[in-house]
Amino acid sequence: MIILSKNDFDKTINLIENNVKTVPTFAYSVLNNYMSGVVYADSKNPETILIGTESGIYFVAGKENNQEFNEFLCELYNQRKNKELRFTLFSSNEYWDRIIHELFKDNLKQINRYSYIYDKKQSHDKKLIANExxxxxxxxxxxxxxxxxxxxxxxxxxxxxxxxxxxxxxxxxxxxxxxxxxxxxxxxxxxxxxxxxxxxxxxxxxxxxxxxxxxxxxxxxxxxxxxxxxxxxxxxxxxxxxxxxxxxxxxxxxxxxxxx
Known part of the structure; x- marks a missing residue:
């Protein structure tokens, strides 16, 4: 497993944007250097990646049946669990949902969420508030x-x-x-x-x-x-x-x- 340098982040962006329907904002935060974080990958030309923030929020995407990568994912979870640190894992699709269930059994609980993107161009009325x-x-x-x-x-x-x-x-x-x-x-x-x-x-x-x-x-x-x-x-x-x-x-x- 390697940690990608910022010079290789473009490859990660191409991987997730071409294969993932919903990419969480924090993943872009890390890739755009808005927040500190880390990108783990199986190689410099990645097929599987894990984007993480310093607060312990992660997004996994790419090839699901990557045994070495999946073993690393379990090891990372155990390290953070032993240190009583946060571990929140965002899945990129239903295939990863199944892999995560297989890897972590009852150690992790699945929560289903909605992601909305505001795609309108008209702004809201600015007369919004009473005088007080x-x-x-x-x-x-x-x-x-x-x-x-x-x-x-x-x-x-x-x-x-x-x-x-x-x-x-x-x-x-x-x-x-x-x-x-x-x-x-x-x-x-x-x-x-x-x-x-x-x-x-x-x-x-x-x-x-x-x-x-x-x-x-x-x-x-x-x-x-x-x-x-x-x-x-x-x-x-x-x-x-x-x-x-x-x-x-x-x-x-x-x-x-x-x-x-």
Whole structure:
């Protein structure tokens, strides 16, 4: 097994884009050098690859019946399990679903998810908020005062707050100076930005997430970025919000997480 250098990432992009229906945004984040990560491959001209972030999220694609690679995948899982580190594995198709089941048995639990890509060009109405509230672009100062998408969150997914503010973006809503709702890019790349959204428990049920997400989508459209929305297929409230925002025709895929 080898670790590909950044000079060989183009070969990986060709492999996944020619053979995979749904490529997760974080895979592009690594390949586009937006986030630190690693690309494991069976050779410099890969047939099977594993793209991983530093936080322990992985995407496997390519030739499924690659015994040496699959043994490596199990070894990586065991290493992270022994260190009590995260191991979340995104599958690229139903064939990999079966291989992962065979390799990991009951150690990993399968979760089915939807992936939406916003393919509309019309932006949302910018008159979005009552006078007592305000919407601001997320900054280091606002991250420091957030209870949900705080410094720990951005360190986990982006490596640092500084990297997020340099390459990512998000919007939040304030009420009396307090951050009450946020919509941020959990992952981003040259082409995509994936939405993560949270509303403070005291302000839920008022449609604030819809408003902040519209500001996020408008920013994407103004900057030639495609917004993405991923959620579990069992998350009815997330699906409803996605549809209200204009996301439709999702692709279904599977992830595998440690069974507890």
């Amino acid at each position: 509230y305000s919407i601001r672009k997320i900054s280091e100062e606002l991250i420091a005062s957030s209870s949900e998408f705080n410094e720990d969150y951005y360190n986990e997914y982006w490596g640092s707050v500084a990297n997020f503010t340099a390459k990512g973006f998000g919007y939040c809503m304030l009420h009396r100076g307090e951050v009450i709702c946020e919509c941020t890019s959990i992952f981003a790349s040259l082409q995509f930005s994936e939405i993560d959204i949270e509303t403070h428990k005291d302000y839920r049920g008022q449609g604030l997430g819809l408003i902040v997400a519209k500001a996020f989508i408008n920013h994407c459209l103004e900057n030639g970025i495609k917004p993405r929305w991923d959620c579990d297929i069992s998350n009815a409230s997330s699906i409803r919000l996605a549809e209200k925002l204009g996301f439709d025709n999702p692709s279904e895929y599977s992830i595998f997480v440690k069974n507890v």
